[in-house]
Amino acid sequence: MIGSSAASGSVVGLDLGGTGINGARLSLHGEVLERVTIPTPVAEGPTAVVRAVVEAARSLTCPDTIGVGVCSAGLVDTGAGVVRRAGNLGLRDVPLARIVREAVGLPVTLEHDARAACLAEHRLGAGRGVGDLLLVALGAGLSAGVLTGGRLVPGSLGLGGEIGHAPVHPDGEGCPCGQRGCLEVYASAGGMVRRYRSAGGDPALSAADMAHAVDRDPLAGRIWTEGMEALGLGLRSAILLLDPGLVVLAGGLTGAGERLAAPVRTAVAGGLAWRRPPPITISTLGAEAGVHGAALVLLDSTGRR
Amino acid sequence: MIGSSAASGSVVGLDLGGTGINGARLSLHGEVLERVTIPTPVAEGPTAVVRAVVEAARSLTCPDTIGVGVCSAGLVDTGAGVVRRAGNLGLRDVPLARIVREAVGLPVTLEHDARAACLAEHRLGAGRGVGDLLLVALGAGLSAGVLTGGRLVPGSLGLGGEIGHAPVHPDGEGCPCGQRGCLEVYASAGGMVRRYRSAGGDPALSAADMAHAVDRDPLAGRIWTEGMEALGLGLRSAILLLDPGLVVLAGGLTGAGERLAAPVRTAVAGGLAWRRPPPITISTLGAEAGVHGAALVLLDSTGRR
Structure with missing residues (x-):
């Protein structure tokens, strides 16, 4: 029921890596509500990679979703929301946060994958x-x-x-x-x-x-x-x-x-x-750390934690 | 005149290094009011080194002094106020903050010399x-x-x-x-x-x-x-x-x-x-960085900046 689910809300976390895009919709308490894992189409070029991220974000958001947190391998400028350079992904100077934001119409944050994982381990995992x-x-x-x-x-x-x-x-x-x-x-x-x-x-x-x-x-x-x-x-x-x-x-x-x-x-x-x-x-948290960390960065940016 | 000087206040910064103890009494705005430089009596052993620090602190404090910031080479536990190990000074597990505090009857902080210098360069020097x-x-x-x-x-x-x-x-x-x-x-x-x-x-x-x-x-x-x-x-x-x-x-x-x-x-x-x-x-700030940084750490600890 949208009503009660909207009261609690959800957040999408996406982890963009060289082999796959790991995504999940999470409750605001961190429970996984839905999952998506798709291969990263690196061989098809940067446009295909960005399109795959957008599709993963779209498929996971629902009416109660408050935002999408993305984390990526490579050199990530968190403040600007730009993947500066990611050799394993074939990306260079891609304003990924803005692209996903315009596609889903929700707040979007971008973080480096290892930093996102570090935050997740600090809040939820081995580093509590x-x-x-x-x-x-x-x-x-x-x-x-x-x-x-x-x-x-x-x-x-x-x-x-x-x-x-x-x-x-x-x-x-x-x-x-x-x-x-x-x-x-x-x-x-x-x-x-x-x-x-x-x-x-x-x-x-x-x-x-x-x-x-x-x-x-x-x-x-x-x-x-x-x-x-x-x-x-x-x-x-x-x-x-x-x-x-x-x-x-x-x-x-x-x-x-x-x-x-x-x-x-x-x-x-x-x-x-x-x-x-x-x-x-x-x-x-293993392979889940990036998804959780990306979602935490989004939550922190909205003041909800 | 003690009266007017007490109104503004002063702070003592001491930088304990392997060759010398650099000290100064500073106004709360960072002007040097008085200076002391003495050789560190490393060859005479740790008791003599600690005594020299205490003497430097005593000689610089005056009635309007609000505290003494010390920084030291070596492994410094800032929170505990202890020099854990300083090979060039011959010190090991010396609770320097407490010793100076008891000698001068004022708040005393202890910081690592490079961290103190880093803070000073950030506030006053090349790193503003x-x-x-x-x-x-x-x-x-x-x-x-x-x-x-x-x-x-x-x-x-x-x-x-x-x-x-x-x-x-x-x-x-x-x-x-x-x-x-x-x-x-x-x-x-x-x-x-x-x-x-x-x-x-x-x-x-x-x-x-x-x-x-x-x-x-x-x-x-x-x-x-x-x-x-x-x-x-x-x-x-x-x-x-x-x-x-x-x-x-x-x-x-x-x-x-x-x-x-x-x-x-x-x-x-x-x-x-x-x-x-x-x-x-x-x-x-050159050789002055440690003294200024030590004083800044003390000021930060008292909430005066």
Whole structure:
């Protein structure tokens, strides 16, 4: 019944990633009321990707929906509502918030996917009660969401969290970005698969599979170990700078569970001899974090929380 | 005349560093009314260091003084008012705020020196109007002060900003902290002098002298260049994570001016090919930043600003 549902209201959260668009309509208390998952038509070009986001938003909104929160991979200018550059999505300078707003006639916010996930873990997941939180999203690329004093850190240009291109191995292997030794070359799911295949590994193996093959496939074992060590180096720099109370590992690779978390903890602790390392844990919201975080950003923007 | 001076009030700022204690009594508008600079008696042990801080505080307070803001090198727990560990000062778990408070009978705050300097540059110096600010203090050691959204980031344990031990060269040269390849091994004044002397350089040369000797002393040139490149690596990681609107270089090494700033800018820009690097500038408050910042922290704590 529209009447009573309008009294409570709903919000749509959309998470735009390189492989799929995850969407849900949520109650204002965060219960999932309806879900949509569609592949991201990256191969069909940016217009098709934007159209798919608009369709997902339209299909989920209903009369009681108060707004749509979108989060996206790539370089996201939250204030302007623009995806500045998202290589895995083929987007560049797309005013996604305005486009979706005009299509659905509702308030729309845009946030970076790792920042949205960080907010969701802080409010609803592994980071509840932790005001200084670092979330690292391991997927096709690698980026971070930072919360200090309970507030997200977008940075001066909305580019905060792009540690995938932090130089963990100066003069190391080349990165598609044009630089050398970037963290995501070694530690993202995409980077590990590229390194494994180019060294002659089984082309059918995904990065998540590699985590389970480390004992029987020495090449997978080496690439996985080097990835975890690189992640340890990147995390050490971030931990020393920010002193987070908790580090949450998120994104596609977290299906590996302790095969991911345990070696990362070891790599971090081994390089923070003079201070206690923060706890490092796996996201509890998993693939849902982006959708919930995007919806929370929209709710915060309307003053409803 | 005490009467009229009491009406306006004053605040004492003290900056405790490895070589000296810099102190001043300031008007509530930040004018310096009186100054004290004394050597830090590190060789005489922690009791003597604490006594020197207390004496400096006593000598500067007058009847209209509303409180004493102290900032210190080392690991500083701002909330607890405790210097957890300061190798260059020989201090460990010293409740400095309480000790000074009991000695002078006034409110006392304790802050990390780089965070205090960052706040001062934000309010009074090179970073005015910049809410996302990164300050790097280059002295005997190397640490950072971080401001996001206009607020200092102390971190969950008060250990934020300790990027001197970020691993810029994994498996690099040993650091007194027990790890390898730490940023401050290469880029702090103390680290550059150690590297220069152990390679046979002129024992009379300071790090600041090295900056001016790079053209006639090839060893000084190499050590200086490697230091600036290491600082570029450390800054790239920090810039990617936080996206500051400005980077301020502070501390003893900044006397080198453009001989410091120019190569750091080059090293940073060379490794941020896909994004615009933030401006990098030299502190305008120089050696005064800590004193002003310590006083500002005290004023903020009393609600007077």
